[in-house]
Amino acid sequence: MQLNILLMTNNLDQIYDEVILNHCKNPRNNRTILNPNIICKAINPFCGDEVNLELRSNSKNTILLVGIKSIGCAINQASSSMLSELIYGKTLTEIFRLYNIFDSMMKEKNVKENELNKLGELNRLKIIKEHPIRIKCCLLSWKTLVDEINIYI
Amino acid sequence: MQLNILLMTNNLDQIYDEVILNHCKNPRNNRTILNPNIICKAINPFCGDEVNLELRSNSKNTILLVGIKSIGCAINQASSSMLSELIYGKTLTEIFRLYNIFDSMMKEKNVKENELNKLGELNRLKIIKEHPIRIKCCLLSWKTLVDEINIYI
Amino acid sequence: MLDINKIRNDFPILSRKINGKPLIYFDNAATTQKPISVINSLTDFYTTYNSNVHRGVHTLSMQSTDLFEEARNRVAKFINSQRSESIIWTRNTTEGINLVANAWGKKNITPGDEIVVTAMEHHSNLVPWQILAETNKAKLVIIPINDDGTLNLNNIDTIINSKTKIVSVVHMSNSLGTINPIHELCEKAHKVGAKFLLDGAQSAPHMPINVKDYDCDFLVFSGHKMLGPTGIGVLYVKPDILENMEPFLTGGEMVLEVSYEKASWNELPMKFEAGTPNIADAIALGEAIIYLEKIGMEQIREHEIELTNYALNKFEKLNNLTLFGPLDSSIRGGIFSFHSEYIHPHDLGTFLDNEGIAIRTGHHCTMPLIRSLNIPATSRASFYIYNTKDEIDYFIQSLQNAIKYFTHDK
Amino acid sequence: MLDINKIRNDFPILSRKINGKPLIYFDNAATTQKPISVINSLTDFYTTYNSNVHRGVHTLSMQSTDLFEEARNRVAKFINSQRSESIIWTRNTTEGINLVANAWGKKNITPGDEIVVTAMEHHSNLVPWQILAETNKAKLVIIPINDDGTLNLNNIDTIINSKTKIVSVVHMSNSLGTINPIHELCEKAHKVGAKFLLDGAQSAPHMPINVKDYDCDFLVFSGHKMLGPTGIGVLYVKPDILENMEPFLTGGEMVLEVSYEKASWNELPMKFEAGTPNIADAIALGEAIIYLEKIGMEQIREHEIELTNYALNKFEKLNNLTLFGPLDSSIRGGIFSFHSEYIHPHDLGTFLDNEGIAIRTGHHCTMPLIRSLNIPATSRASFYIYNTKDEIDYFIQSLQNAIKYFTHDK
Numbered sequence A, B: 001m002q003l004n005i006l007l008m009t010n011n012l013d014q015i016y017d018e019v020i021l022n023h024c025k026n027p028r029n030n031r032t033i034l035n036p037n038i039i040c041k042a043i044n045p046f047c048g049d050e051v052n053l054e055l056r057s058n059s060k061n062t063i064l065l066v067g068i069k070s071i072g073c074a075i076n077q078a079s080s081s082m083l084s085e086l087i088y089g090k091t092l093t094e095i096f097r098l099y100n101i102f103d104s105m106m107k108e109k110n111v112k113e114n115e116l117n118k119l120g121e122l123n124r125l126k127i128i129k130e131h132p133i134r135i136k137c138c139l140l141s142w143k144t145l146v147d148e149i150n151i152y153i
Numbered sequence C, D: 001m002l003d004i005n006k007i008r009n010d011f012p013i014l015s016r017k018i019n020g021k022p023l024i025y026f027d028n029a030a031t032t033q034k035p036i037s038v039i040n041s042l043t044d045f046y047t048t049y050n051s052n053v054h055r056g057v058h059t060l061s062m063q064s065t066d067l068f069e070e071a072r073n074r075v076a077k078f079i080n081s082q083r084s085e086s087i088i089w090t091r092n093t094t095e096g097i098n099l100v101a102n103a104w105g106k107k108n109i110t111p112g113d114e115i116v117v118t119a120m121e122h123h124s125n126l127v128p129w130q131i132l133a134e135t136n137k138a139k140l141v142i143i144p145i146n147d148d149g150t151l152n153l154n155n156i157d158t159i160i161n162s163k164t165k166i167v168s169v170v171h172m173s174n175s176l177g178t179i180n181p182i183h184e185l186c187e188k189a190h191k192v193g194a195k196f197l198l199d200g201a202q203s204a205p206h207m208p209i210n211v212k213d214y215d216c217d218f219l220v221f222s223g224h225k226m227l228g229p230t231g232i233g234v235l236y237v238k239p240d241i242l243e244n245m246e247p248f249l250t251g252g253e254m255v256l257e258v259s260y261e262k263a264s265w266n267e268l269p270m271k272f273e274a275g276t277p278n279i280a281d282a283i284a285l286g287e288a289i290i291y292l293e294k295i296g297m298e299q300i301r302e303h304e305i306e307l308t309n310y311a312l313n314k315f316e317k318l319n320n321l322t323l324f325g326p327l328d329s330s331i332r333g334g335i336f337s338f339h340s341e342y343i344h345p346h347d348l349g350t351f352l353d354n355e356g357i358a359i360r361t362g363h364h365c366t367m368p369l370i371r372s373l374n375i376p377a378t379s380r381a382s383f384y385i386y387n388t389k390d391e392i393d394y395f396i397q398s399l400q401n402a403i404k405y406f407t408h409d410k
């Protein structure tokens, strides 16, 4: 039997590092906004994780305002909080690219160094790859957003 | 794991002893008879064993004439041939009792010595108990007959 | 009193380290660990007896058949079923319930009939009835629960009424630990002429089961939750019902005569076992039952009552979490579902795993129940014969540490 | 050329004595023996990883899930399925066919439709279609066979016609050894818009299988006939069909969201796997596939062609019995059914058992076929990777002795 997972790192502080815990204890942009033009919501019925996302973008499809309310585990909360910071000022097309990089990183695909750099703090979530069951927690808010903006780009 | 069967006798000549082989190579009363008043037939679809039994009895329900044609394995043939000899001159009630003794013997129940003696050569088939799958072969012709005469007694 | 040290020595996996810590296995409601005798029974079978069963005239086949049917007899005795023909091998509890819903239900449920389950059913004892109710135009009726996780029987005589055709109830809830009043419910079902199915997935492993005493019509359980291997389960059916049930899966082994046009059915219980059965695992389940009976089901229940009281006492002292289910160990098994607003079950699961403790998090296949508690998921610790008070201590300590970890800044 | 001695050493049971004689296991079409690596994989699992799969956040559960899904991937590669979601775990071939007949058939077969099978189908690929034809008012049509045990395709374009909705065919007959022309039949089915199911119970263990090349819509086989444990089988479904199939068994694991009123279904392939799966045996089947692939499926087929030619040659010289099935080893597997008017199969089975030889006797779950041969039953010897020409010699010799034993006076 081959068991890749056997070699996994399991030090708790590596999973819940300071940055992640900080995001989860002090979630950024944790609010509703006025006059959002993009609204989306998702639930993962298995664990009850829930994401409510509101955005305002301008005519060039650039994000001007972000509000995200996320319920669930620390990983989902941290990922949502990071998302809210990362997408600010980006165009929908740029967000779509960021998602693809993030998704690839979480799915063991080869991603170039300079691409990964674009993810900023999101890189910290790479460790979650070793807990496959929780990859969904990382991706929930991102996937929710991308499914919604898909129609605009 | 407890495996009674592990200790089973498996010497071929014990299963197919001379008497059994003799009955199967020279089946007794292997014929149709004139004016039978009891006719019965059975098939075991699993192995294709087939029994055709014709009897003539008198008003006292005593068997006067026996014809039995049996297709199948040696055990079925021997058992049928022995049946045809054993039931001759017996009443239906006596046959029914014989069947019960035989059936009990084959099903590991306690049967008294003097009862077993009534079975005559049929006792040779006791060894088949150790081949549970073939108990049906032993009983086929007997069960067929008893199912039929059940209505008379 | 169980000799826990001796028992623990029989379970090789318990000496495993998880993340450098000794394994504390508290996920027994999901599946239990296996004693060496059960593992060896698989090895023995495949190295010595392996063969297909029934109708083989060669030695291996006769021996396999013997062992296989002996295991069936053992199961029959274990639940006090008089006839071994009443024991049908399934893959698991889920298949058993599906078999009943199809082989008995499709024929016997008519439009307007009612099917009764409780609010604490596992999806496996809910979804098959939803489907049956829909296809046969029947109504599914739910017995509600009280705040303490017991059944609310106030309106039971309205719920179980002359329209009711079957009442299907979990014996011990896998989410709440509640042990339901089976005698009473079964009697009520029978009084209105309904059948009674008992979901014994969580009870058969942990307490004596007696189908004659309960008088239930169907009983289902899974081998893997009672020291047996995965892939084997049991459906008990009362003899007179069995005779009138249509087959479910069809094909080899379950037929008597087949022509190109039609088939007739084999004798019981083979009629319900289509294709080559899971021979080795059925025999190994027999071995698991030998192991359980050696300890004694009464003794196992006592041990778990002791652990339950101990854990209840510990939980009582924690004020940062909510424990679900009744607080009286006489109507509760060793299953502890809880929730804390300070920590998400997933994070707790990961934290405890880092301490070597295996618990389950989520809705435990009782989603409507968990939703009715207004929480997304619970954390669940569940005990078995090899668990100790020391393990509970360490678990409670770690639980408190976890809440600290996620609430205070480092 | 296979290194048979080396292979035989991997199978502990082969050193067993039966009635004082070395075991010659010629009952491989019923079930095969297991190599030590498969047996060890069960022990490994239960002593090191055992846990329930999916949705567990603790280490054991993640590791079990990993091994379980890895086995699924291995099966997918083994039959050249592009997606592992196409692989559904079943108990055996029989359950796989029942799943298709129910989950696909009930919805897609309408009154007047035709279902096509062959005259040499196993009961498991016949009875489920009889039932479906009856409930859905369709017609079951049989492709006849020639005297040499090959399919008679003279009227195939009448048999497979625009009314045909599914053609379900055995790849290698377990009674005759015949290997059927799958490409041709599958193409004919698709040309009229029908689906094609391949019963690979006897082929998957003995020759390379390629679902992409065959283009079949469904493929079923059993682990226990290919060195794997009992209790695990495989159903492959082509991706686009899978999406549109209704669930079969319902309950835990196969649902996405459940309320008391209704349920929605989990993603593929879990939608078709209700309840706790047979985890350990699925992993062990993966191990069996590793073993088979190490030898090479092409090599296995070659070895069996060699044994088949050898045995055909021997049988040809016997004039007191009839051998069934084609005499050309390029369309025949290592399965030898025969009949002699001098000895009943049961007696032969018992005689050979006394010599340590395990063969099967009866109708081999192909009752209508055996009846059409106008015999009550056949004796069947079937070979696998660990069988040798020496064993065939001893078997043929014993066969002749048996006939002598029952025909001449002692």
Ligand SMILES: Cc1ncc(COP(=O)(O)O)c(C=O)c1O
Residues within 6 Å of the ligand: C252, C274, C275, C276, D029, D030, D092, D093, D094, D095, D122, D124, D125, D170, D172, D173, D174, D199, D201, D202, D222, D365
């Ligand atoms: C051709 C064929 N189909 C189906 C089956 C049924 O397989 P199982 O009993 O494993 O379901 C068999 C095995 O006997 C077979 O040989």
Ligand SMILES: Cc1ncc(COP(=O)(O)O)c(C=O)c1O
Residues within 6 Å of the ligand: C029, C030, C092, C093, C094, C095, C122, C124, C125, C170, C172, C173, C174, C199, C201, C202, C222, C365, D252, D274, D275, D276, D277
């Ligand atoms: C109460 C109850 N019913 C049914 C089941 C389903 O058991 P299985 O997954 O073995 O079919 C379970 C196990 O999760 C259970 O706890």
